[in-house]
Amino acid sequence: GEFGLIARLDAALPDEVRRSTALELGIGDDAAIWRPSPGASVVITTDSLVEEIHFRLDWTDWASLGHKALAVNVSDLAAMGADPKLAVVTLGLRGSERLADLVALYTGMGDVARRYGVAIAGGDIVRSPFGLALHITALGELLGEARLTRSGARPGDIIGVTGTLGASAAGMRLLADASALRQAATADLLVQAHLRPEPRVLLGRVLREHGASAAMDLSDGLMGDLPKILAASNVSAEIDLRAIPVAAAVRALFPEQWLTFATRGGEDYELLFTVPEDRWAAMCEALADVGGQAQAVGRISPVEAMPSITVIGMDGVAREEKPGAFDHFAPGD
Known part of the structure; x- marks a missing residue:
């Protein structure tokens, strides 16, 4: 009973x-x-x-x-x-x-x-x-007055992410794919990234204590979650795809898809954050002191008509990017 x-x-x-x-x-x-x-x-x-x-x-x-x-x-x-x-x-x-x-x-x-x-x-x-x-x-x-929310990003802030992106989406693809890729030596690490994500509790504390201006966890992918910070803060952003940290195993197993996994795959549960430029170096040092890492992937810019994302592609060319993430209520989902 x-x-x-x-x-x-x-x-x-x-x-x-x-x-x-x-x-x-x-x-x-x-x-x-x-x-x-x-x-x-x-x-x-x-x-x-x-x-x-x-x-x-x-x-x-x-x-x-x-x-x-x-x-x-x-x-x-x-x-x-x-x-x-x-x-x-x-x-x-x-x-x-x-x-x-x-x-x-x-x-x-x-x-x-x-x-x-x-x-x-x-x-x-x-x-x-x-x-x-x-x-x-x-x-x-x-404890204390410092807060991490989505609404504090300001023009000039650096956009950073902890860890690497794309492993969870790659792991889910491996679970769905019975091909020989599933037998790769690194496949199990990617599958575990999808099945057993690790919350970045200590890193979140470091971000709060060292002056991050905004933050959220990456559950819906970089291009799905960054627009939420932009909307809450009423700012725009420029992202450099060449700077996005992606695990070597993801690149090796999915040479044609790794960038999509890293930007739109979701469920990495790393932290996406913004921080004033003059605090970036100290932030990276503090994260490293507790075993973490961060990579700058872009910068916050002033909003014009509405929040937008300009992406510098792998070819070095800038273009406006359409946000995208999983939507439970989107037609066809």
């Missing part, structure tokens, strides 16, 4: 995830009670993963699905420069799932929660006859 399942899933979580000093009351009551740190602002995000929209069960194992479900929520907190603290999980189940699979789901979720200091405080289980669905709400804290 439902209550027995809740008990089994609770038991699958590490002790430090089920209990924290700030969590006065967790799983098992009508609601959780959490005590934020004194003076902290609370940051709240929610995200959903729905079968056949965000994942396919023939492409992922259950532990990886649990990992990704929580990681994408933690990534939203990272993009705000927040410290993750708490999550509640709602499962929509057909009713035919095996207990061992659901335990594996929570084991994967619990591993992410343990590594990023998140307490799983409760949630709900409901019937979902048309497919598996995971809905997570996550909370974090901000």
Whole structure:
């Protein structure tokens, strides 16, 4: 039954995830009670993963699905420069799932929660006859006055990205493609980038503490997410495609598609940010100090009629680029 399942899933979580000093009351009551740190602002995000929209069960194992479900929520907190603290999980189940699979789901979720200091405080289980669905709400804290939002970019700011782009889209293509490419030595790294993204929590904190003017995580691709910063900040941008950091494995396996994967593929969950030029060098040094890296890919420019993106292509020629990303409600999707 439902209550027995809740008990089994609770038991699958590490002790430090089920209990924290700030969590006065967790799983098992009508609601959780959490005590934020004194003076902290609370940051709240929610995200959903729905079968056949965000994942396919023939492409992922259950532990990886649990990992990704929580990681994408933690990534939203990272993009705000927040410290993750708490999550509640709602499962929509057909009713035919095996207990061992659901335990594996929570084991994967619990591993992410343990590594990023998140307490799983409760949630709900409901019937979902048309497919598996995971809905997570996550909370974090901000101490001090500095904030990372989408609306702070200013003309002259450098546009940067952490890490490399395109690995997740390449991994998804490998999952969909049964050709010999799937046997390449580097293929598994790309598949894991898609199935088990890592939220950049520490890097988000560095961005906030060292004066980034705007930031967000890259869930919809560079050309899908950058326009959101431009619209919120009422600015335009110039992007140099030659500067975009792309993993060597993506270039090697997909010589004709790597640029599309890097700019429009999505689900890399790296951080896209802007920073005043005079703070760029110090920002890169601070990121390197914690094992991160950043690459300048463009610059913010003044808006004219409306926010726009000018792209310098691989041929060095500048042209206006049409934004693009996955839209759940676009015709034909």
